[in-house]
Amino acid sequence: MTTLSGAPHGDGGCGDQPRRLPPYQALFAVDIRDYSGHQGRDHAELTRRIPRILNAAFRRAGLGELWSEEIWQRMIGDSYVAGFRSSVLPLLLNPLLGALQAQLRHENRTDVIGDPPRPLRMRVSVHVGPVTEPTGDRDTDGSGAARVEVHRLLDADAVKSLLSRAENDTCVAAIVSERAYCDAVESGYTGERPSSYARTKVKVKNYEATAYLRVPHSTGELVARGLLPPEAAEDSERSAQQLSGAAGLPIGSVGRDAVQAGTYKDNRVVGVGTARDIDNVFTGTHGPVYIGDGNGTDRRPSRRRRPRRDG
Template sequence: MTRPQRPGPGVSPLPPYRSMLVVDMKDYSGAPGRHHAHLNAVIPEILQSAFARCALATLWTEISFSDSTGDGYAIGLPAERLPFLLNPFLGSLQDELTDRSRTLADAGLSPIRMRVSVSVGPVTDSGANAVSDGAGAARVELHRLLDSDPVRDLLARSAEVTRVAAIVSARAFEDAVLTGYTEESPDLYVAAPVQVKRYQGEAYLRVPAPSGDLLTSGFRTDPDAPGADRKAPGDSSPTADPAAGRSVDRSRNRRGGIGAISGTVHSIITDPTGPINTGSGQIYNNGPQDFRENR
């Protein structure tokens, strides 16, 4: 009889998978110190009310671990609850913060705006909300995403009417959005590279109520954003222009304000950095002793 093999030394089972959410209040440190205790207490109250207003009050009772970060709050829920943290919760949180802005104004406080991070993965969970609960690489990712520039930029470039800017881990996006469990279009999310300290990965941006520069310039302003010209800086390789029947330079770093020229070309005087592709005629490149002829 073959004796059963024992697991190798050091092998251990994965901790349970949990869906996680953490929020952070924008400009918390800018509020007078005497209001901080009130804000610390009101943040989880806002989250609970946001769950209730979208008919998810029972999810608050399912929280397996929670943690105040002072200017924010983190919670862990069963993994199968992940879709609800994206839809309808993010929209409900936007509405909750909009309604509460009036009360805060009466108390002399600025409207609360929040960054939100959502992730899923294996983390420790004793079921007793112990100090060590919620530990693991997925929890580190949750907080790194919250601190990343792409989601911070969303609130910086939007008006006060945008109360919520969210960033979602790639795993959470794939598991809950791409599979259709959130019942929303993946096109509502914008991919963004994230690098914070030693963490590096891709995440997805979501803004329930965009405003300001987000409406005119989009969620991302970097040149590598989806849909942008992906040529490397200085890449002047020609691309075919079907209208002109010849190759033209479409480099984004071109100077001189000339995009494409079709038809018979006689003389062009331009910047010394060039380059220019033309059908016939002469080209004067405005550098010392620099004359080029292309026929």
Template sequence: MKDFSGFEAAAHAEVTGRIKPIMAATFRRCGLGEVWDDELWHRVIGDAYVSAYPSPALPLLVHPLLDALQTQLEHENRTAPVGHPPRPLRMRASIHVGPITDPEDDPVTDGSGTSRVDTHRLLDSTEVKQALARAGEKTCVAAIVSDRAFTDAVLGGYCELSRELFTPVDVAVKNYRERAWLAVPVPSGDLLARGIEPLTAEDPSGGEVGAEGNTRQGDAGKKSAQDVGMTGIGSVGGDATNTFVGNSGRISISGNPAPSPRPRKRRDDS
């Protein structure tokens, strides 16, 4: 959730409590109720939601889920504003795919692996933070998709969205160095004036972006090294797709294309 700390302390519990119902409504809004019911794992962490789904759901997490999240947040902000004075609910999301562990439902180590770490790095990147910070309040979602997920879902032709709707960026967070792809379902504000591509130190207006976008005069373009946010987690072995939505918002999915060796029931542990 963007600017979670900007809400007064008394509103934090309400914001956290709204996240899971928002995600459930988002999945059902775009006809993905069965995907939501097939969730393998989730955690609510402060202002973030982390969940894992079988990897065949990957293209659907890119589209129509991101567009539906924008629409759902517009609805929430219009009908049930939060805070005094009210502040819009806006989210960053990261989507990744890769293997993660499923060690017998151990809540401490469940979902461990490089794929989970990489999803955190994507969500914490300057590029997606800056995209949401530069946008106006009508932009409720800024998403970043890993290169692997983009190649599989979009370039592979399994997603209805065209490559032209994504902007390539080179992400550098701590020791993570990878190409990724930005998507903003409803651009507004400075994104309409200058485009979604991140501003750099050479841009004459590079100092205009707020602190969350990490573009200040003199250090524009530096990468964020903060390790916050949520992660998605997957099933036993194989490919897991991570979808994270949260504050550090994320949308993640994980899973295994092969049947799970043991039955899985949806676990609502928030």
């Protein structure tokens, strides 16, 4: 790591020399759901398949050249992690997640593993942050807090529950850091609707953060109840009710002061506030504020700017 000599000393701080920040990289990690549930004799074959499946998914997405431009990569058991140029971050979400879903469905139909056969399903985490570049020492390449965080996201209960609540045909469940979501999705670079992602809280060991869930192909309970687990969806609704109650506005009333609490397809509250009062404060996770007729049948983006608190 390069240090700066002759830098002025401040009155505070710990006395360490300042250092240059490593370059930001887009981090992409995967592992196999229920790897330990496969027979031990199949573990080596599963490990061998992961890079091949990812290579095929990149090519299926039209990103074959990107696959060959990895800055570094590691394979440990059923886990794979790699660093890419930060500029390709949006492509790791769209079209890659959809292509990985399609590739795993193909694998499960044509080349299954196990006796009895068990479908291959993967969790994916995507992050962006400063990590060290390759120096020839594979043990230290790609080091940094962001590297730790992408693994913590992969271990979060929120993303693990997605595959357990979906049918086997849902092969990919992804979790995206808040930084990656804001830079790639909310800014429009992925070309996706932000509402395709569900905001959640993550706590793994001593790591706590906000993250976003994404499933390219929803089945089972995910279709009926959304990406958030039931307890998280209930927490969102309670928070909306508390915010509305604090403003002294009755939820569900009709008329000029009617309050609309929206829990839409992804079980996230999009807007809470009066349906017709243009000066009302709206709250939500992200994206456009919606107004309606009070019964949820007329939802359209507001054309007026409103003060807003992100939840």
